[in-house]
Structures are given as C-alpha cells and as structure tokens.
Amino acid sequence: MKLEELCINSNKTIRDALIKIDNNAHGIVFVVDDYQLLGVISDGDIRRAIISGKSINTEVSDVYNKQCISLTHNASIEEIQSTLSERYKVIPLVDDNKKVVDFASIYRLHQTPVLEPLLGGNELEYVTDCVKTNWISSQGKYVLQFEEEVKKYTDSNYALAVSNGTVALHLALVSLGIGEGDEVIVPDITFGATLNAVILAGAKPVIVDVEKQTWNISTDLINKNITQNTKAIMPVHIYGVPCNMAEIMTIAEHHNLHVIEDCAEALGSSIDGKHVGTFGDIGTFSFFGNKVITCGEGGALIFRDVNAYNKAKILRDHGMTPGKRYWHDVVGFNYRLTNLQAAIGCAQFEQLEQFREKRKQIFSWYDKYLLNSKFFDKQFLSNDYESSYWLYTVLIKDKGLINRDELIVRLSKLGIDSRPIFYPMSQMPAFQECKTDLNGVSEHISASGISLPTSVYLTEDDVCKISNKVINCLGSAEDLKMVVQDG
Ligand SMILES: Cc1ncc(COP(=O)(O)O)c(C=O)c1O
Known part of the structure; x- marks a missing residue:
C-alpha cells in the first residue's frame, strides 16, 4: 500500500475520508496538511460524528482526532513492534519536521521494506x-x-x-x-x-x-x-x-x-x-x-x-x-x-521458480533504471553463472554527492528501507584475534555498497520510482532527467 492511500488533507470531507478508509482497509487515515501530521480520523470517529448530527460533507478538520501516536522514520524495530497493537494497527512515521514520510503496520515496518517474505501459497x-x-x-x-x-x-x-x-x-x-x-x-x-x-x-x-x-x-x-x-x-x-x-x-x-x-x-x-x-x-x-x-x-x-x-x-x-x-x-x-x-x-x-523469475526481473528493472546513471557499479556475474538474485546491491561511485550512510537516511525519509553491504569481518571487535590478509578491496566495497528493496511483489513501476528517488538523493536534477528519459 502507498502512503497516499493512508493520508487525507484536513480540508477534505468525511465522505472522502470514508472512501480512503474503505480502500486502505486499515480503518483509519492520517490527517495532514501537505503531509504535515495533524492527527488521525478513524471509521469510528466518523460514525460518532454522523450519529451526533454531522453531515457526510463535514470537513475532516471538524472531526479528526488530534491525539495520535507517531514514531520517527528511523525508529527501531523493537520500538515499532512495541507500539503496534490490536488498537494501533497502523502508525505514521514522521521526519524531524513532523511530516509523514512512511508508515508501519502490523504487516510491515515500512512502506517499502528491503526484503520480506511472500506467503501467498499453501x-x-x-x-x-x-x-x-x-x-x-x-x-x-x-x-x-x-x-x-x-x-x-x-x-x-x-x-x-x-x-x-x-x-x-x-x-x-x-x-x-x-x-x-x-x-x-x-x-x-x-x-x-x-x-x-x-x-x-x-x-x-x-x-x-x-x-x-x-x-x-x-x-x-x-x-x-x-x-x-x-x-x-x-x-x-x-x-x-x-x-x-x-x-x-x-x-x-x-x-x-x-x-x-x-x-x-x-x-x-x-x-x-x-x-x-x-x-x-x-x-x-x-x-x-x-x-x-x-x-x-x-x-x-x-x-x-x-x-x-x-x-x-x-x-x-x-x-x-x-x-x-x-x-x-x-x-x-x-x-x-x-x-x-x-x-x-x-x-x-512450490513457489521457488516463480520467485526466482520475479527476482531476476526486479534485478533487470533496477539495472535499467539505475545503471544508466553515472553513480553505480554492479557485482559481476559471469555468463556461465546463474545467481539466486537474492538482494539487489550496488556500489556507489565516488561521483555521488552524498555518501552511502547519508543515502540510507535520505531513503528512509522517503519511506524506502535499504541496508548497507556487510561490514568487513576484519573490522569487528568479535574477530580481532583472527589472522587476516587484506588489500583494501573489501573495505572499499563495504563502505560504498547499498542493498535496495527486492521483495518479490515489487512491480516495474515500484522499482522505477525507487530508482528515481535513489538517483535524486544522490545527484542533481540533470541526472534524474537523464534516467527518466532513458527509462
Ligand atoms: C552468508 C550467510 N551465512 C550464514 C547466514 C546465517 O543463516 P541464519 O540466519 O539462518 O542462521 C546468513 C544469513 O543470515 C548469511 O547471509
């Protein structure tokens, strides 16, 4: 589900809110002004308003609930899990200016998680x-x-x-x-x-x-x-x-x-x-x-x-x-x-082959939308090798205007979960006693690598939007235009 489906502007009517609630099936919408969080309105709030004599065309601003729970977009998994409950099944995630940038629900912790299972079979x-x-x-x-x-x-x-x-x-x-x-x-x-x-x-x-x-x-x-x-x-x-x-x-x-x-x-x-x-x-x-x-x-x-x-x-x-x-x-x-x-x-x-094909497609979409830009290097896969296409991961070239860690933060503010490549084992306190033979390659890969959402339900449109946001975070409007045109 997209964030837009969970947000309504306060100048809309409660009829509009009911339509959104009906479509999102979460029983609630976040009330916003240009994504600035004002509160929430639930189907229960609307029911009570109508019983008390309000018309269906009443503005949301007249009825919504200003008491609402929210968390920051970078809240920990534990924080999110302990806040979600039978009562609070969906929670807005906000940036430093209280703008809604993402949401967590009992089904997933982010709008676009980096990887989640699909349990759609038997x-x-x-x-x-x-x-x-x-x-x-x-x-x-x-x-x-x-x-x-x-x-x-x-x-x-x-x-x-x-x-x-x-x-x-x-x-x-x-x-x-x-x-x-x-x-x-x-x-x-x-x-x-x-x-x-x-x-x-x-x-x-x-x-x-x-x-x-x-x-x-x-x-x-x-x-x-x-x-x-x-x-x-x-x-x-x-x-x-x-x-x-x-x-x-x-x-x-x-x-x-x-x-x-x-x-x-x-x-x-x-x-x-x-x-x-x-x-x-x-x-x-x-x-x-x-x-x-x-x-x-x-x-x-x-x-x-x-x-x-x-x-x-x-x-x-x-x-x-x-x-x-x-x-x-x-x-x-x-x-x-x-x-x-x-x-x-x-x-x-039973679904493995279907998942494989889908992952392969997701990789090819990312290649199409991301690798045209000047920002990324890809992991090499020889012609006679087949990959499991597990998790789409690229290295940011030095030409990016921001570094990998900053990119992860910026994407999180856009509702996109991502993760750094693994840290080198040799750098960790747990493995300091191990013998090592290093030449700087893993250090470079680890410092610049980022994994992007690869869940099998993503569509080409999702991948295109994620890619454009990634490029937009990294570079200038020129680069973004270039990718969109090529795509
Ligand atoms: C390379 C690698 N080895 C081992 C493991 C450990 O697997 P598990 O999490 O099932 O214990 C993982 C995954 O989490 C992994 O990515």
Missing part, C-alpha cells in the same frame, strides 16, 4: 495441517518432504534440514572433524555467522580479502594463506553470485582441504547448470525470513558423501544412536527443524 494450509494432526515438533512428514525438496532442487546426494543457516555451518564443520587448532579460510565480506560457526567449532577463521569484481573470496589469497594448520576453505556465495568453484576445488584437492560452501543467500545459484553447494564436501543454506525462500527460521545441509551425512544426522539429533533411542555414543546437538517450519518451507518450495 503455507497456511500446511501449517494448519500440522496443528490439526498434532505434528508440530521435528518429527512429521513435512521435515522429510522438505529435505527431499532441497535434495531434488539442488541435485545433491543427501540433504538434512536444521534449525537455521548458522547451525548448518557449525554442524558441517563438526561433521567433517574440524575443530581445535584447525584453520578455516573465510572471506572478509560475509555475514558474521560464517565466522561465528568456525569459532564455535573451536577452529580459527583466517580472513582473506575478496575479488574486486565479484565481491567473493579471492582465490589468490586462499592460496597464499594455506598453512599446515589449514583444514578447510569456506567460500560464501555472496548475494547469490557464485564463487569461482573450479579454482577453489583445484586448490582444495591440491592441498587436501575440505570445502564447505556457505550458500545461505544462494539457493538457485549455479555454475554451468551445477548448483552451488554441490561442489564442496558440504553446502549450507538459510531459510530465514528474508532469504530466497523461508521457513521463518530454518537451514539445510547438502552432502557429497554419505559418511558426513550420517555423522551430521546423528549430531543434529542430540548424538543419539540410530535404532537405539536415548542412547548416546557421541555428544551432539539439537539442531532440528520443526514440522511447522518445514511445512512453510514446503509451500515456499
């Missing part, structure tokens, strides 16, 4: 089935079905469902016997979970810089940092763009190293038709709410080898020995996925 039906049949824990048909879907889709040998992408990485490391004293080579640009998993397994991450074009781990630096303690390479297919797996596997085979592919953002990414996650020993996926498809929280591992699969399966289930319940030959974890989560995942799998 999710409710399958979850209801779990509740009705009492199968809500980790035993149940949807878990097995979900594992089968992961295996089939990625064309892998074995698949295991787990609670999230982070424990998938941890389980992968432990199943391959990686731990105390071992080194694992990881990229400087990733989400912190990649390194957390290595450290929690007792091993040491060795952080190396990334390639300028692909933003993925540098194979030169992998080679340079192999020591007698190196046990594994953990490439991350960042934003869905596949790493150079041919070179990584050659290095791994030459030095007898394990390869764990972090495919959290890359379900559907492939090289020459071969899915990422199937090159190394183990590939891991995340099904968090913002991923390519979701279980709410969820993860999976795919395996080349049956031994690692069998070991991981036991470790996932408390270390219990198969065929002998409540007997532990090894110390394990409870990393299981519930049937409820798997039910959502199965329904999402």
Whole structure:
C-alpha cells in the first residue's frame, strides 16, 4: 500500500475520508496538511460524528482526532513492534519536521521494506495441517518432504534440514572433524555467522580479502594463506553470485582441504547448470525470513558423501544412536527443524521458480533504471553463472554527492528501507584475534555498497520510482532527467 492511500488533507470531507478508509482497509487515515501530521480520523470517529448530527460533507478538520501516536522514520524495530497493537494497527512515521514520510503496520515496518517474505501459497494450509494432526515438533512428514525438496532442487546426494543457516555451518564443520587448532579460510565480506560457526567449532577463521569484481573470496589469497594448520576453505556465495568453484576445488584437492560452501543467500545459484553447494564436501543454506525462500527460521545441509551425512544426522539429533533411542555414543546437538517450519518451507518450495523469475526481473528493472546513471557499479556475474538474485546491491561511485550512510537516511525519509553491504569481518571487535590478509578491496566495497528493496511483489513501476528517488538523493536534477528519459 502507498502512503497516499493512508493520508487525507484536513480540508477534505468525511465522505472522502470514508472512501480512503474503505480502500486502505486499515480503518483509519492520517490527517495532514501537505503531509504535515495533524492527527488521525478513524471509521469510528466518523460514525460518532454522523450519529451526533454531522453531515457526510463535514470537513475532516471538524472531526479528526488530534491525539495520535507517531514514531520517527528511523525508529527501531523493537520500538515499532512495541507500539503496534490490536488498537494501533497502523502508525505514521514522521521526519524531524513532523511530516509523514512512511508508515508501519502490523504487516510491515515500512512502506517499502528491503526484503520480506511472500506467503501467498499453501503455507497456511500446511501449517494448519500440522496443528490439526498434532505434528508440530521435528518429527512429521513435512521435515522429510522438505529435505527431499532441497535434495531434488539442488541435485545433491543427501540433504538434512536444521534449525537455521548458522547451525548448518557449525554442524558441517563438526561433521567433517574440524575443530581445535584447525584453520578455516573465510572471506572478509560475509555475514558474521560464517565466522561465528568456525569459532564455535573451536577452529580459527583466517580472513582473506575478496575479488574486486565479484565481491567473493579471492582465490589468490586462499592460496597464499594455506598453512599446515589449514583444514578447510569456506567460500560464501555472496548475494547469490557464485564463487569461482573450479579454482577453489583445484586448490582444495591440491592441498587436501575440505570445502564447505556457505550458500545461505544462494539457493538457485549455479555454475554451468551445477548448483552451488554441490561442489564442496558440504553446502549450507538459510531459510530465514528474508532469504530466497523461508521457513521463518530454518537451514539445510547438502552432502557429497554419505559418511558426513550420517555423522551430521546423528549430531543434529542430540548424538543419539540410530535404532537405539536415548542412547548416546557421541555428544551432539539439537539442531532440528520443526514440522511447522518445514511445512512453510514446503509451500515456499512450490513457489521457488516463480520467485526466482520475479527476482531476476526486479534485478533487470533496477539495472535499467539505475545503471544508466553515472553513480553505480554492479557485482559481476559471469555468463556461465546463474545467481539466486537474492538482494539487489550496488556500489556507489565516488561521483555521488552524498555518501552511502547519508543515502540510507535520505531513503528512509522517503519511506524506502535499504541496508548497507556487510561490514568487513576484519573490522569487528568479535574477530580481532583472527589472522587476516587484506588489500583494501573489501573495505572499499563495504563502505560504498547499498542493498535496495527486492521483495518479490515489487512491480516495474515500484522499482522505477525507487530508482528515481535513489538517483535524486544522490545527484542533481540533470541526472534524474537523464534516467527518466532513458527509462
Ligand atoms: C552468508 C550467510 N551465512 C550464514 C547466514 C546465517 O543463516 P541464519 O540466519 O539462518 O542462521 C546468513 C544469513 O543470515 C548469511 O547471509
């Protein structure tokens, strides 16, 4: 829903307000003068006004409620969540001058969120089935079905469902016997979970810089940092763009190293038709709410080898020995996925191809509207590589008049949620003890990268408007005109 559908000028009639309320289905509109927030008017306020003798043509200014709750456009998720309630289902978000620039509702925290799931398929039906049949824990048909879907889709040998992408990485490391004293080579640009998993397994991450074009781990630096303690390479297919797996596997085979592919953002990414996650020993996926498809929280591992699969399966289930319940030959974890989560995942799998096509389209629209401008550089995707098209992310060139952080603030004032690219792992206090080999590339990428809204329900018109606002924030009216004409 657009902000305009929730705002009404105070000189309009209560009839006009009722029409807006009828269309927006939120039971309320924000009363404004040129987007300056004055108050709100609800269908209840209008009902009471009419009962007390007001005509349907009465001006909104006569009737509206001046007592209204609002938050600032940069309010935290916690603030917004704790303000929304059964009573306040939609809240205006205002800038420093009290102008309404965005809104939060019980459905979403911003007018244009950066990424949100679309639960438009059989999710409710399958979850209801779990509740009705009492199968809500980790035993149940949807878990097995979900594992089968992961295996089939990625064309892998074995698949295991787990609670999230982070424990998938941890389980992968432990199943391959990686731990105390071992080194694992990881990229400087990733989400912190990649390194957390290595450290929690007792091993040491060795952080190396990334390639300028692909933003993925540098194979030169992998080679340079192999020591007698190196046990594994953990490439991350960042934003869905596949790493150079041919070179990584050659290095791994030459030095007898394990390869764990972090495919959290890359379900559907492939090289020459071969899915990422199937090159190394183990590939891991995340099904968090913002991923390519979701279980709410969820993860999976795919395996080349049956031994690692069998070991991981036991470790996932408390270390219990198969065929002998409540007997532990090894110390394990409870990393299981519930049937409820798997039910959502199965329904999402049914829509995966449709989502993929839509994301690809959204990427092409952004390319069309943004890359014509002089402001952006894009992540390179080789011709024989397919991306998952997870999250549209670009680098701002130096020519922009404002920097990335300022752009994020300005977009937020326009109701557009965005996010910075991941910060370099090497810069964080949590990872200060790690060995590093850096050359400034990740620092540059991280300082200038921004991710833009990529939810699958966006239309070309939405992407065009977002792009124009982005360019307008960054540059002059000249540049904006240029893009609009080209578009
Ligand atoms: C690259 C990467 N690795 C690991 C994870 C962890 O996945 P999860 O959030 O499901 O634990 C994420 C995502 O959040 C990620 O982006």
